[in-house]
Amino acid sequence: MEFPKPTEDAVNREMLQAWHAHGELLLQHCTQCAAVTYYPRRICPSCWSSRMENRPSAGEGTVISFSVVHRGVDEAFRQLGTTVTLASVRTDDGPQLITLIVGDDRDQVAIGGRVRLARDADRERYPLPVYSLAPSGKDAS
């Protein structure tokens, strides 16, 4: 059974491939107004300039909130029968994103806790950037 995958297009291809090939999170930096954006768009949602550059995130961020999801939506995920730790993360670069917290210690995630890009995650299983707890983030509250 197939897991849902993002659909590559002219706007998001570079971001999706950078994660898949190198474990990098590319963020769009607007060269006109300096806004930083995720997910990828054709024009800057702050100033509508089309002059945006993809630059790799430094990789660190803070948990805004999280959830332990027991019931997935897609049948393929439901058949796995596992929970996932869904999170909203504010990257140190600026933008917020929806992600998963992975790793054996993910049950120690906390609001305000520090996380970092899980560059070594199984990127066949996770087609979008995921995070793990930063050593300094454990037991934060």
Add this chain to the structure above:
Amino acid sequence: MKSDDVGIIGYGSSAYEKNGSQPTFAYLADAAAACLASAGIAKSEIDGIALSSFHAPPDNAATLGEYLGLELNWAHFFSAASAGPVISVMEAVRAVESGVANCVLCLGGDSRTMDDFRHLISRFNQAVANYAAPLNFGGMNGFFSMIQRRHMHEFGTKREQLGRIAVAQRYNALRNPQSLFRKELTLDDYLNARMIADPLRLYDCPMPASGADAILVAPLDRARPGKGVRILSGFQKHNHLPGEITPLSGGWAAFRERLFSEAGVSHDELDLVQLYDDYPIMVSIQMEDLGFCGKGEVGAFLDRHTLTFDGSFPLNTGGGQLSCAATAGGGGLIGVLETVCQLCGEAGERQVEDARTGLVSGFGMVSYGHGLSASALILQKAGK
């Protein structure tokens, strides 16, 4: 927006069902016929249709008009999200006021199964399909559980407090013959229910249903005696707080002051309130954003009030989506229907005494992390 001359003169719905036993247009047709019967208006007078539906496409308002045998001067398909049906009532009033249409039927409804629902939510829009669904995000349950956790963390809101919403709505639903949920719900049932997306459990989540609702907008002098409802004010707001993913506030906060000042009504003058109830946490956030209490203070507000139809804060008096029916496209209209029914004094066993003025909100378009669209109306019984 406000209108002295144009308002709501009829309402009706199809039967609600857990799994759709007939196509979407069939439910819409049942609701349309019930609505006209309630208003005593002939089919030949309908010259406008507003449709809100998730599953109707590739059909639309014009093809629904053809199905119903109507010749139309105005046909609009509203944003499928559940802020849309409330907005469609505002736009229908404008269409009649401007003379473009004379009698507009606002319809919302869907036929679906649980599988249809899952398919819908993981492909709700491009942002969800590309950047959330591949993460096994848990659908709306996943997003709103993050919002609830953040609210609990930041303001100390407790599940025991949120649960009072679900329990009161079930109490109301037991007094509504149309409700799908017929069994009493206790706070213990709520607190100990099966985990869905921690901290959301089963009774926090609406059960997708099938069915349709209809509202008839026309000049108020066409209403049966004592059965007209005026729109005192109405607003919409989309993408409030751009860039936020799990915000603790929605678009209601942006238009709250104008909503009440244009209506010339204070919070205390509302006799009943129908807040869009996809989840108790979103009902709570609307209580704050609409100014019934301060931001972060909803826990104490919930402790202070009884929320049943006969209580100090009559909320979702027909049971709402959580306990009557969550019919997707119709789900956003169910609060309008219940308000009109109450203001007409036709709510039977759950009638709010001397109901004269009510507020209805809408919420929807769950995109990357939260709902983008908010709407609200203040309605009042026309005449003395």
